Amino acid sequence: MEYEIKPHQKLNLGLKEIWLYREMLFFFTWRDIKVKYKQTALGFTWAIIQPVILMVLFSLAGAALNIPSETLPHPLFTYSALTLWMIFSTGLTNAGNSMLSNANIIRKIYFPRLIIPIASVLTALFDFFMAFIILIGMLIYYHDRITFDLSKMLLLFPISIIITVISTFGIGSLLAALTIKYRDFRYVTPYLVQILMFITPVIYPISIFHFTGAKYILAINPMYSAVELFRSGFNGQVLEFRLVGISLFFALLFFIVGIYYFRKTEAYFADLA
Amino acid sequence: MKPILEIKNISKKFRIQHNGQVYMSMRDSIASLFKRSTSSSEDFYALKDISFNVEQGECIGIIGKNGAGKSTLLKVLSRITPPTTGNIISRGRMASLLEVGTGFHPELTGRENVYLNGSILGMSRKEIQSKFDEIIDFSGTEKFLDTPLKFYSSGMQLRLAFSVAAFLEPEIMVIDEVLAVGDAEFQKKCIGKMEDVNKHGRTILFVSHDLNAVQSLCKKAILLKDGQISMTGESDTVINHYLHSGTFTSNNWIQKTELKHPHFKKIDVKLEGSQPCLKLMVNTTIKCFPEMQPSFIAFDIYSKLGSPLGQAIPNLEPFILPTVGTINIATEIELNGFIPGEYYMDAWIGPHFSETYDWQKECIEISIIDSPQKNRTYPHPPSHGFFVPPSKILYS
Numbered sequence: 171m172e173y174e175i176k177p178h179q180k181l182n183l184g185l186k187e188i189w190l191y192r193e194m195l196f197f198f199t200w201r202d203i204k205v206k207y208k209q210t211a212l213g214f215t216w217a218i219i220q221p222v223i224l225m226v227l228f229s230l231a232g233a234a235l236n237i238p239s240e241t242l243p244h245p246l247f248t249y250s251a252l253t254l255w256m257i258f259s260t261g262l263t264n265a266g267n268s269m270l271s272n273a274n275i276i277r278k279i280y281f282p283r284l285i286i287p288i289a290s291v292l293t294a295l296f297d298f299f300m301a302f303i304i305l306i307g308m309l310i311y312y313h314d315r316i317t318f319d320l321s322k323m324l325l326l327f328p329i330s331i332i333i334t335v336i337s338t339f340g341i342g343s344l345l346a347a348l349t350i351k352y353r354d355f356r357y358v359t360p361y362l363v364q365i366l367m368f369i370t371p372v373i374y375p376i377s378i379f380h381f382t383g384a385k386y387i388l389a390i391n392p393m394y395s396a397v398e399l400f401r402s403g404f405n406g407q408v409l410e411f412r413l414v415g416i417s418l419f420f421a422l423l424f425f426i427v428g429i430y431y432f433r434k435t436e437a438y439f440a441d442l443a
Numbered sequence: 444m445k446p447i448l449e450i451k452n453i454s455k456k457f458r459i460q461h462n463g464q465v466y467m468s469m470r471d472s473i474a475s476l477f478k479r480s481t482s483s484s485e486d487f488y489a490l491k492d493i494s495f496n497v498e499q500g501e502c503i504g505i506i507g508k509n510g511a512g513k514s515t516l517l518k519v520l521s522r523i524t525p526p527t528t529g530n531i532i533s534r535g536r537m538a539s540l541l542e543v544g545t546g547f548h549p550e551l552t553g554r555e556n557v558y559l560n561g562s563i564l565g566m567s568r569k570e571i572q573s574k575f576d577e578i579i580d581f582s583g584t585e586k587f588l589d590t591p592l593k594f595y596s597s598g599m600q601l602r603l604a605f606s607v608a609a610f611l612e613p614e615i616m617v618i619d620e621v622l623a624v625g626d627a628e629f630q631k632k633c634i635g636k637m638e639d640v641n642k643h644g645r646t647i648l649f650v651s652h653d654l655n656a657v658q659s660l661c662k663k664a665i666l667l668k669d670g671q672i673s674m675t676g677e678s679d680t681v682i683n684h685y686l687h688s689g690t691f692t693s694n695n696w697i698q699k700t701e702l703k704h705p706h707f708k709k710i711d712v713k714l715e716g717s718q719p720c721l722k723l724m725v726n727t728t729i730k731c732f733p734e735m736q737p738s739f740i741a742f743d744i745y746s747k748l749g750s751p752l753g754q755a756i757p758n759l760e761p762f763i764l765p766t767v768g769t770i771n772i773a774t775e776i777e778l779n780g781f782i783p784g785e786y787y788m789d790a791w792i793g794p795h796f797s798e799t800y801d802w803q804k805e806c807i808e809i810s811i812i813d814s815p816q817k818n819r820t821y822p823h824p825p826s827h828g829f830f831v832p833p834s835k836i837l838y839s
Contacts, residue, residue: 175525177525177529197558205550209550278523279521279564
């Protein structure tokens with residue numbers, strides 16, 4: 171194995187190197203999952219309890235405030251979006267802080283730095299699969315009130331999960347790189363997540379906006395397409411392709427910009443950490 | 444065969460902000476977009492044009508004072524921070540040990556931490572699995588394998604950390620001052636393990652303040668000074684040179700700058716008598732001030748490698764009284780029974796043992812050639828200390 175250490179210059183994704191360090195990625199993810207549920211009596215069940223409690227709250231609020239939920243029963247409407255939303259929100263929060271919380275390792279050992287935000291997103295993905303079990307139960311329970319189409323779900327679920335992961339990872343690594351340089355982002359990230367929650371169709375459908383311009387602005391949110399595609403697996407509605415397209419475009423844009431900025435600045439993380 | 448490591452013209456520049464914090468806030472960045480930064484900054488070279496080659500199987504010690512650039516060099520070598528200019532070609536798998544127990548997590552058990560730490564240091568899962576029992580054996584923490592690390596004593600944590608590191612098998616190993624921690628016995632065990640590692644043809648780069656460890660472990664040494672290589676060669680030669688390259692090593696030492704507090708202006712030493720009754724005659728010129736408190740002087744003696752051997756205090760009463768101008772003090776220090784070798788001495792002046800006016804470190808160098816025992820034919824190994832207490836047989 172021969173390699174050269176040079177001043178920082180060229181820019182590439184470094185996928186090959188990440189593949190070389192795949193075991194370390196596994197161990198970082200494994201550590202994050204283990205540590206998260208250490209010394210908790212309920213353990214992994216927390217990954218289910220959190221979205222379930224939010225679902226109950228949002229359904230009650232939805233019923234009280236008479237918020238429409240399109241063709242779906244309200245609990246299923248919110249819970250399906252919440253499972254994806256939890257990947258995004260925990261992934262983003264963890265990835266944003268990940269460089270600082272792993273600073274002691276960054277300062278002492280070399281490895282492709284992207285591994286750390288990837289591990290944060292994978293950890294969030296693990297929680298998702300726990301919460302997904304409940305969703306399957308709900309889909310079966312409500313099967314006669316929804317458009318139950320298995321082949322559509324098998325196609326759209328993976329696609330929307332991939333969109334979620336890509337946008338979480340892109341924005342997450344951007345925040346990670348920004349946080350290590352400007353500590354202000356430690357305070358920005360939680361608010362950003364909260365604000366994004368309100369503009370993502372988790373609690374309400376985007377159809378409550380009658381003004382088309384507002385819809386277009388809300389579609390800049392990459393989570394819009396993920397949630398809409400996910401739900402259209404079983405809600406029997408026609409997708410607003412133009413809005414989904416805009417959202418997908420921004421998901422990719424954030425992904426590219428995030429990784430570009432991360433790779434561009436990562437060489438100096440050890441000096442800044 | 445090509446060298447396993449080629450280091451070519453490596454420089455590393457840092458920018459020092461004179462009136463700013465280490466990391467920026469966004470406000471600073473935004474502000475600096477609009478106006479020219481008012482904070483003065485200065486470029487500082489931690490490493491300047493470093494070039495050397497390392498052959499396979501070599502063990503090289505890197506020595507130098509604090510701030511000479513040793514740690515920066517290791518960080519560049521282990522790819523943690525990129526060089527500003529220059530390049531390094533490495534032809535082997537490298538593991539860097541800038542710290543033991545990197546990534547240890549207090550909530551995880553001993554077993555889990557061995558896997559995590561091993562992986563962070565670059566071992567594959569298979570490798571860790573196959574060495575797991577040996578690692579635990581070496582650390583002596585079998586009983587606590589499934590206890591979270593936070594319940595370990597700090598000594599146990601350290602032993603576990605060292606044990607993982609000791610079983611690394613990279614082609615090139617970069618080690619920073621890690622041996623400075625840990626109890627003496629365990630340190631010895633680790634040095635032994637490292638020597639084993641080196642015997643198997645592995646290449647080691649070793650940074651340490653412990654010159655004894657460098658001497659016993661490394662054949663070659665590199666001396667860094669102000670970010671540059673000041674000397675390369677046999678470790679004995681380099682260490683010797685390093686010890687002699689202190690700032691004040693002549694036996695006629697003169698303070699050039701004027702200080703505002705009482706201080707030594709000139710120190711003259713002469714070794715008189717012959718073994719075993721050597722006398723060190725020290726003549727000091729001290730600049731005094733009227734505002735000073737009555738003071739006294741002391742001289743600390745150190746071995747060549749820096750172990751303190753003793754302190755000579757000619758008068759315990761503060762006998763130097765406030766005055767204007769300089770005074771001369773002649774002192775005699777008996778060096779009875781000191782074995783041949785190099786010694787260093789500090790000169791100190793102050794009003795009380797807890798307050799210092801001036802402390803000139805290693806300003807005096809003493810070299811003793813003869814043995815204190817006239818007809819002794821065998822050498823004085825350092826393992827028996829630095830002086831031979833006078834002794835005689837009363838009856839037998």
